[in-house]
Amino acid sequence: MESLGPIITQLIAGAIGGNAASAVLKQDGINLVARTIAGAVGGLGGGLILNLIGSEALTGLIAQGISSLIAGGVLSAIVGAVLGRKS
16 A cells, blocks of 8 residues: 555646646646646656656655656646647
8 A cells, every 4th residue: 555655646746737737828728637637647757757767865755746746737738738739
């Protein structure tokens, strides 16, 4: 059960970061569910990257939350920009 803590933190922080980034950028081309999913996936990816390159000091729950928040926001912004384009 210990190993689920960081994953849940990454998912939640990524979803929050994704929705926050889309709100700040006023992206209308992507709905709430897509923003949340993109943010959660970005949060998982950000946490994974942090674990791969980070040291013991960077793998704490707070560091993973912050990196997932940022990564979720970045991925959600990218998805929103791609899906928001009008052909």
